[in-house]
Amino acid sequence: MNLIHLSLITLLLGKNVRDLSTNGNSTNILWHECPIQKHDRQKILQQKGCVIWITGLSGSGKSTIACALSRSLHSRGKLTYILDGDNIRHGLNRDLSFRAEDRSENIRRIGEVAKLLADAGVICITSLISPYQKDRDACRALLPKEDFIEVFLDVPLAVCEARDPKGLYKLARAGMIKGFTGIDDPYEPPCSCEIVLQQIKGSECMSPNNAAEKVISYLEKNGYLRA
Numbered sequence: 001m002n003l004i005h006l007s008l009i010t011l012l013l014g015k016n017v018r019d020l021s022t023n024g025n026s027t028n029i030l031w032h033e034c035p036i037q038k039h040d041r042q043k044i045l046q047q048k049g050c051v052i053w054i055t056g057l058s059g060s061g062k063s064t065i066a067c068a069l070s071r072s073l074h075s076r077g078k079l080t081y082i083l084d085g086d087n088i089r090h091g092l093n094r095d096l097s098f099r100a101e102d103r104s105e106n107i108r109r110i111g112e113v114a115k116l117l118a119d120a121g122v123i124c125i126t127s128l129i130s131p132y133q134k135d136r137d138a139c140r141a142l143l144p145k146e147d148f149i150e151v152f153l154d155v156p157l158a159v160c161e162a163r164d165p166k167g168l169y170k171l172a173r174a175g176m177i178k179g180f181t182g183i184d185d186p187y188e189p190p191c192s193c194e195i196v197l198q199q200i201k202g203s204e205c206m207s208p209n210n211a212a213e214k215v216i217s218y219l220e221k222n223g224y225l226r227a
């Protein structure tokens with residue numbers, strides 16, 4: 001398209017063509033603003049949209065805690081939505097494998113969905129191993145500061161492996177699953193996260209409800225449970 005055509009189109013549309021942008025492989029795209037904003041949605045919901053990013057080894061109890069947290073917030077009249085790694089791989093991310101680059105893409109897409117949900121005013125809870133710091137940091141960077149709350153479920157590998165709720169550690173040790181986090185693929189613990197959920201000293205585990213309460217008191221203290 002030459003310049004004259006572009007100018008003509010500009011004139012016809014009454015828009016500045018220079019506002020069109022390119023992002024990745026998407027060309028000629030224009031961000032459309034709507035007068036109803038996050039702030040307005042939050043007023044209806046009486047909460048602040050955010051992302052609670054739960055990271056930890058397989059078998060550390062991420063999904064259980066996500067569920068307990070969702071239930072507890074729901075009972076207080078707060079709108080939550082869980083993005084669970086395994087569940088999302090049944091649909092949106094079913095084309096992705098567990099190779100490093102696909103894992104990154106898995107996290108990137110979930111980060112983008114979480115961002116949309118937070119913008120909708122929802123308290124979005126993600127339950128993903130998300131083993132690499134740089135992938136988690138990339139998701140954090142998508143959101144306004146403070147709206148990404150990283151929660152490290154700090155459960156030792158030996159405990160997760162002893163639990164082995166899905167029998168995956170057994171398969172990984174037998175070499176039947178390659179690139180399994182904690183066995184032959186690294187888990188990078190968060191260097192600075194908002195909340196650490198640790199096992200209570202001794203062999204007893206923190207109950208899912210106790211873990212949920214700890215997150216909820218953080219949310220309360222930081223104003224997420226009001227508009």
Ligand SMILES: *[C@@H]1O[C@H](CO)[C@@H](O)[C@H](O)[C@H]1NC(C)=O
Nearest residue numbers: 022023024025026027105108
């Ligand atoms: C653009 O498309 C090519 C070919 O499909 C792909 O390899 C590349 O990763 C895409 N770029 C981005 C930023 O997504």
